[in-house]
Each structure stands twice: as structure tokens, then as C-alpha cells.
Amino acid sequence: MLRRARIVGTGSYLPPRILTNDDLKQVMDTSDKWIFERSGVRQRHCAEPGVYTSDLALEASRKAIGDAGLEPGDIDCIVLATLSPDMLFPGTACFLQEKLGISESACACYDVRQQCSGFIYATELARAAIESGIYRNVLVVGAEIHSSLMEYATRGRTVTVLFGDAAAAVVFQRCETDRKDDGVFYTELHADGRGALNGVHQRGFDISHKPYLDYDVLDSERNAELWPQMSNPRKLYTTGVLKMSEVTLNALQQNGLTVDDVDWVLAHQANIHILMDTAERIRLPKEKMLVNIHKYGNTTAATIPLLLDEHRRNGQIRKGQLLVFVAFGSGFTWGAALLRY
Secondary structure (H helix, E strand, C coil): CEEEEEEEEEEEECCCEEEEHHHHCCCCCCCHHHHHHHHCCCEEEECCCCCCHHHHHHHHHHHHHHHCCCCHHHCCEEEEECCCCCCCCCCHHHHHHHHHCCCCCCCEEEEECCHHHHHHHHHHHHHHHHHCCCCCEEEEEEEECCCCCCCCCHHHHHHHCCECCEEEEEEEEEEEECCCCCEEEEEEEEECHHHCCCCEECCCCCCCCCCCCCCCCCCCCCHHHHCCEECCHHHHHHHHHHHHHHHHHHHHHHCCCCHHHCCEEEECCCCHHHHHHHHHHCCCCHHHECCCHHHHCECHHHHHHHHHHHHHHCCCCCCCCEEEEEEEECCCEEEEEEEEC
16 A cells, blocks of 8 residues: 545635735836736735734635644644745744644644745645655645735836735645555656746845845835845746746656646646746646636745635536646746646
């Protein structure tokens, strides 16, 4: 018998406030047409002031744990992927553990800081921990509050129009099976630090500064570094399409599978054109590439589990189907996972 990590519960949470492209037009030089044609985004959700990433993660986690038929105390390990932690330290997974009411248990907590690839990286950690026999029930969460990081002005337009707030969670549980392709049966991760400053990055909290910020944050000429930057959009785009295509095809080939065997691809929702170009490059029918970027924008670590929960609940994703998770993000980091749902 083989030991595998199987998905037994999913959940998601979107803060209720919706910010449309027309709303953004009121604070920057842009339009619904400009944003939608370049990205595929129509709207995004935004958390209210005073709400933390761990608060969004809590709501999604409660749903996922309940969906799995478990109690919070049944969770052995939490892996939380985010680029927008509650604070620099301690890790946000610890705040989530306390809010779930399991802080007195032996539940381990990990934070994963791999941005748009965070959920793939977290999935591999969960798979490895379960297959090794260390844990039985691993809660993997992708959660982001981007709205507090964005510059709502024309100077920040390139980045701000793309992102939204959300959280989504998955419970992976240990199972014994005689099928090689049951549960999460393959993961593959990559990174290339040469691209670290060629994608989306934020340098405001630079460890070389003593303290991290060595200037007046109200100085409008110098505070640009406080906001996320996209230094080379074209390179980010072309590299994303190339790497997501390569890793998807390699993952399938390593397991004796082809694109024809795939039921659904759940790719990171960075840009509608990246998704469609990737589908074309791997010769995937575009209807098999799940998309929700128009409703939520880029929610970074939450995009893939948000897709999973949404399309599982609407009946498109069903038991026994072959799923591909794939992502590319700043770092550069990228990876893929194959699983039988």
C-alpha cells in the first residue's frame, strides 16, 4: 500500500467589500477597458481596515476543516502561504493557530513566503510531511491582504489594478491506497534567484537599513520603495508562460501522462493572457483552464485553492478527476502538482 496526501476538505473566504475597475478610475488615470483588456480583471475584494491576513485565513480554514468533517484540534500541522503577513514576525501561521483555538496542541506552524508560487510550495511540504508519516491532517492555506500594500494613485497603477484580497484553505489527509496516481502523487518545484528583482517586489523593508526604513515615509519622492514595484512586466509575462508550460508538460511526462489525461488545470491567476497563452503552448483545450481572475484579481497564494473551492462547490471538479496545479511568481519561483481528486 502507498501512503498519499488526499484532499478531504476545502474552504474559502472573500471580504465583502468589492472594488471595481470603475472605482479605481476615481483615484488614478485608468479605465475599466484599459484594465480588463490588459489583465482580464473586472473587480477585486478588499478587506476593511483593521482586518488581518490571519482573519481571512481563519474563515477559510474553519470552512475547510468543517468540510473535512474534522475539528480544529485534529489538525497536526498548518502551512500558511502569504506575501502579506500580519507583521514581519512572528509567523502568521502561529496567529492562525491561536485563532483556531489549537495553540495548546502539538500542531506545527510554517509560513511559506514564495508569493504566487506559495500554494504549490506549501502543497509539496504537506505531501512530504504526510508521506513520511509525520502528520496525518495538514491544513494548507493561501491568504492575502494586498489592499493595504497598494498605492492607489496613477504612479502605482501597473500593480494596484491587478490584486485583490482573499483566503482559501485545503485539508490534506493521510490515506493508504494501492493506486500510484491517488491523492497528490507528484510535485515539482523550481526557483531562479536571478529574477528576484525582475518581477513584482517590494524593497521598503530593506534589512540593510538600520532601521528597515531610513527615511521619512511622508517624503513622496523617496517613499516609492514602500509600494510593490513591477520592474520588467514583459519579462515576467514571457518567463511565466514559458516556465508554467515547461513544468506542466514535464510533470505529466514524468508520470506517463499527456494533456489529454487532464480534466482541469488550476493555474495561478496572474493575467488572463498568461493563462490562455500557457494553454495554447501546451495544447490544452482552453475550456480545461479554469479561470476566475475577472471576479477576484490576482490573490497571489490564494488563487489556486480559491479556484479549487469555487469549482468543486459548483460541481465542475468531481471525485476521481485528474487535476494539475501550476504557478509562476516572483523570485522567480514556479512549480506544479499532479493529484487525483
